[in-house]
Amino acid sequence: MDGDWPVFLKKQIIVLSIIAFIALTTGAALKVVPLLNPNSGNIKENITYDEKTGTVNILIVGTDNVPGEKRNRSDTIAIASLDIDKKIVKVLTIPRDTRAQIPSKGWQKINHAFAYGGIKLLEKSIVNLLAIPIHYYVVVNYESFPKLVDLIGGVDIYVSKHLRYHDNAGNLHIDIPKGNQHLDGRKALGYVRFRNDAYGDIGRIERQKKFYNAVFEKLKQPEILPKIPSLIKEGLRLINTNISMSQALQLASYLKDIPRENIAIATLPGRPAYIEKISYWIPDLSAAAEFLASSPETLSKRNNAESEAKKTTSTTFHHLKQPLVILNGDGKPGLAKQFAYLLQSKGLAEVLYAGNAKHFDYKYTTARVPQNFKTENLQQVVDFFVSIGLRENMVFKDAKVENVTLVLGHDYNNILEVLGRN
Numbered sequence: 501m502d503g504d505w506p507v508f509l510k511k512q513i514i515v516l517s518i519i520a521f522i523a524l525t526t527g528a529a530l531k532v533v534p535l536l537n538p539n540s541g542n543i544k545e546n547i548t549y550d551e552k553t554g555t556v557n558i559l560i561v562g563t564d565n566v567p568g569e570k571r572n573r574s575d576t577i578a579i580a581s582l583d584i585d586k587k588i589v590k591v592l593t594i595p596r597d598t599r600a601q602i603p604s605k606g607w608q609k610i611n612h613a614f615a616y617g618g619i620k621l622l623e624k625s626i627v628n629l630l631a632i633p634i635h636y637y638v639v640v641n642y643e644s645f646p647k648l649v650d651l652i653g654g655v656d657i658y659v660s661k662h663l664r665y666h667d668n669a670g671n672l673h674i675d676i677p678k679g680n681q682h683l684d685g686r687k688a689l690g691y692v693r694f695r696n697d698a699y700g701d702i703g704r705i706e707r708q709k710k711f712y713n714a715v716f717e718k719l720k721q722p723e724i725l726p727k728i729p730s731l732i733k734e735g736l737r738l739i740n741t742n743i744s745m746s747q748a749l750q751l752a753s754y755l756k757d758i759p760r761e762n763i764a765i766a767t768l769p770g771r772p773a774y775i776e777k778i779s780y781w782i783p784d785l786s787a788a789a790e791f792l793a794s795s796p797e798t799l800s801k802r803n804n805a806e807s808e809a810k811k812t813t814s815t816t817f818h819h820l821k822q823p824l825v826i827l828n829g830d831g832k833p834g835l836a837k838q839f840a841y842l843l844q845s846k847g848l849a850e851v852l853y854a855g856n857a858k859h860f861d862y863k864y865t866t867a868r869v870p871q872n873f874k875t876e877n878l879q880q881v882v883d884f885f886v887s888i889g890l891r892e893n894m895v896f897k898d899a900k901v902e903n904v905t906l907v908l909g910h911d912y913n914n915i916l917e918v919l920g921r922n
Contacts, residue, residue: 540584548635556582559637574614587758591765599780600629639740646685654684655714661850663694774833818884823852825905829862862909868898889918
């Protein structure tokens, strides 16, 4: 395998569902208590906030419970930053493999902090990492998640790839076809837990974002109103937090009409890397600080830029319709994973597997297709590889491969340069 990136699923809870259900329970309660209509001054009298920036920072953690293990782990971590005066909500999700300095433990993966010292040590580690104060926390485990999804009648999501994973020992079975799907609680949990592909934790976070948006679309529907009492009850039972009910009600009431353009969700910017044979996510802290400090105008420009980037990518590159195998024939640690991340983040290909080739002496990068590959589909594959910088004569049939396969040689930077232009 190409490095030691996590492959097997562990018990997880998604952080964005936590945010969604906090909003769900507190927002629902607002309909029961309509007299709450605070202004920014009222809010600041009742909560702790950063006086320099006017923001409230909430650490949101999803933990797992593994049979036989005494310590829970933080499988999902995020910071929800609420700007009181400007009515801006920014959510920064933090990959579990993020390299951070944990007090008294040194440089480790950020998700180790909770196992070592609970929410307090994780909070200190996040403060060290992002250099922002943490005012409140919310801790949730995954067990009540399916019930909460079923309470709102499930969610509708377009699943971009077939998600399939079976672990009999762990009694975990995920089989969600590609296409428009209505997910009940059990399937929704499988959707947000799936990480058994080359995209790993970053792909899981992207699915969490989609789930978050699907939940809020569902909450706009009028048939949810009769479920308010049970939703509040379940939500309060699920959440372990130092936010009081009155504080949550005030915040939800104040932010309930926030414009869509004032809400932004981002993954902690960075890149994958291997240090002493351990896989990490190396954060770009300057980019993270820029995101957390961004104004509504900046957020609008950022969203427009992302939209334009997607348009440019779709018109510049061809998209591969067949699943792709990527093999590292150069020897650089993590190279196949890097390419898998890049191609999937741009939506250009679904990577079935990323790992090492039989040797690291490939001078040139090549693409191979199975010997029995249909002729009518071959040109589309050739067009894809040519669009990302491969010469046409480097795409050929190979009886030894069962899937479309990209073997990266010592000239892999040529493709990186082409992909990096868009």
